[in-house]
Amino acid sequence: MAKKNFPLTAEKLEEIIKKYPTPFHIYDERAIRLNIRRLFKAFDWAPGFREYYAVKAAPNPRLLQILRQEGAGADCSSLPELILADKAGITGESIMLTSNDTPADEFQKAIELGAIINLDDISHIEYLEKNAGLPKVISFRYNPGPVIEGNDIIGKPEEAKYGLTKEQLFAAYKIMKEKGLKRFGLHTMVISNELHDGAFIATAEMMFKLAVELKEKLGIAMEFINLGGGIGIPYRPEEKEVNIEAVSQGIKKAYEKILIPAGLVQTQIAFESGRAITGPYGYLVATVLHEKKTYKDYIGLDASMANLMRPGMYGAYHHMTVVGKENEPCTCTYDVTGSLCENCDKFAINRKLPPISIGDKVIIYDTGAHGHSMGFNYNGKLRSAELLIKTDGTVELIRRAETIDDYFATLTGFSGSIMDK
Template identity: 60%
Template sequence: MSEKKIPFTEAEIREIIKTYPTPFHIYDERAIVDNARKFLAAFAWAPGFKEYFAVKATPNPHILKLLQAEGIGADCSSMAELLLCEKIGISGEEIVFSANDTPYEEFAKAMEMGALINLDDITMIDYMERRGPLPAAVCMRYNPGPLLKEGNALIGMPEEAKYGMTRGQIFTAIDMLRRKGVARFGLHTMVVSNELAEANLLHTAGMMFDLAVEVQDKLGVNIEFIDFGGGIGIPYRPEDKDVDCAVLSAGIRRSFEEIMVPHGLGEVRLAFECGRFVTGPYGYLVMTAIHHKDIWKHYIGTDASMADLMRPGMYGAYHHLTVMGKETAPADHVYDVTGSLCENCDKFAVDRKLPQIDEGDILVVHDTGAHGHAMGFNYNGKLRSAELLLRKDGAVTQIRRAETMDDLFATLDFTSFRK
């Protein structure tokens, strides 16, 4: 069981709302930093261990700087994410660039910044070489396909996923790159997302260790680093169990010592690209109940929408919901909690047992610290909300302002309609 905590009281959040109207996302600085430190400490045994925060999860410079101060790098997958890192001083091999279907301009920018390049497709070798030099260090993303018997709801079965190379392509790619002068190699995979079972995560580690040993045996190439990707989940539902970092780390260590060390690979660096696991539980979407509707079901309308949190509408994902000031009240009403988007999937909760909700009540959606604001959009002309940071001392800083209509219309040309 996971306890769904909120780092502010009803009185405190109503005071914040006086300055920053709902809806907004707010992140708990102290909890994010403490969690990052706990994760890094769990893998202190691993030589040169590195966590590259998945920028796509929460692409905000204030969050990235918090994590950079803890020694965490950045996992980028687009030009915008590379530029965001550049603007705040993250560069070199503090970045791993893991993109798919990638335009050359993005490869070129990543190489200019000195990032580690993680190739998703063997054809990218020729594609890059025809346009410029190859990077000095290359990582290959592995897709085990049907060799991995279990998939994951978010990524799916590996053979159905668009990511990565086959086992045969991994060996061919390394041999090709070695002949072209590349001297440093890494391996990468990510076959699950939001995985809560330590056993499945451990299986992935063992699979990658076996692959590294086989690369050494068949090609005489020593792998420099192994990146397990992200994929570590968080308990969105109160009945879910947290991933135990100590258990996960101990299991990976056993596998590392059993497989890698006897083959002289005990200095291979290990890495993760966790985004959700680092910040996910420590972000909250705060919104206000503004309408009731009673037809075939009972609806609570809010001033937020799917544009502020896409996951429930896109995936049918569960996010816990708290009615501020009614935390201990009986959950004796059943509601669909909705937004105003002209789509029937614009719902934060469906058939959810909650306390009686009155207009003006403050509702808090949990676990929006990753893939929350970042997945926002402007369909229906909806404006993306603000992001706030709850500081360790209790102060609140706006780290992204809410969009305005001027922002929304900035790329449109109205000049031909003016007299």
């Protein structure tokens, strides 16, 4: 069983909390850099390998700047995400807009930035051309339906709202070719938080065969094949991480077996990983406010589902430790909760932990993706700060905590500080 470690000492954490009160998310820059370097090294055999970091996982421009410095682009799915990528210095075809019921202004911004546009439906062709014009590079998202299995998070492909059927896919590329486009890519996303190495290799084989068929039938040579994200992380200590080197070698064999004989010798491989890049290197730090004993024993934190939605939304497991008690025996069973008026506002149910006291600090692990980004303001809860442990060990505030004035700022009929009323 792998041990999960927090990158700061208890003493250093207390210093930080004096300046930045809990709850907050904190990220480890050094670990993130080493992690993405590992991905690029694993695929150094692939011509022009690309990683479009999924901005939705952790939409903070400071994190995007770090990833850009390491060679990553940005996978965007909204206008603010496109702007975030641009502000972080990610430009042109290093940006991909993956369409999903997309409004005109998002297409317009993507065209303005020179981004690659990845369409989700054949009907979007006319809408895109009418409202924004056509890009230099076009891609379509393939939904294989029952040909391949999804997983618990993303569901069965045939029940997903995303992507084109195979018949639609061929028709869409034919339309774009007739409109004069000369540069094409291919995309899919059929699994999420997957830990089995073989799933990624099977997806690659499916997409490589599809690319060969498109070339043979339509005369289109794919410039890149985006295999999506979906690389999972071991949220539970007993789980094993994806062997990215083994995945790479399996994809390489498929590339050499399927694409090269078909003359697709320079086709680029791309991923749009988010969770796998930053997920393990973010932590939610919270303080114990209350202990309640009724039919169960409850520990109440100053954080809530508004700070980390995954456990309440998916029943997802996030490991947690109590600062200073990491090596004590876990002799107590708790539900660890927040203060929302929802019974699903729980970080853990029936979790074995050491005895906890009011004021203890709790570390919730693997919140570096789909953690802060999924926050919300239900019950008037305010989004927390985000901090960065820089490579030199200093800590940087990369997003301040929301204030009550922020909460009321979008309302009409108020002026000045609401706290002065």
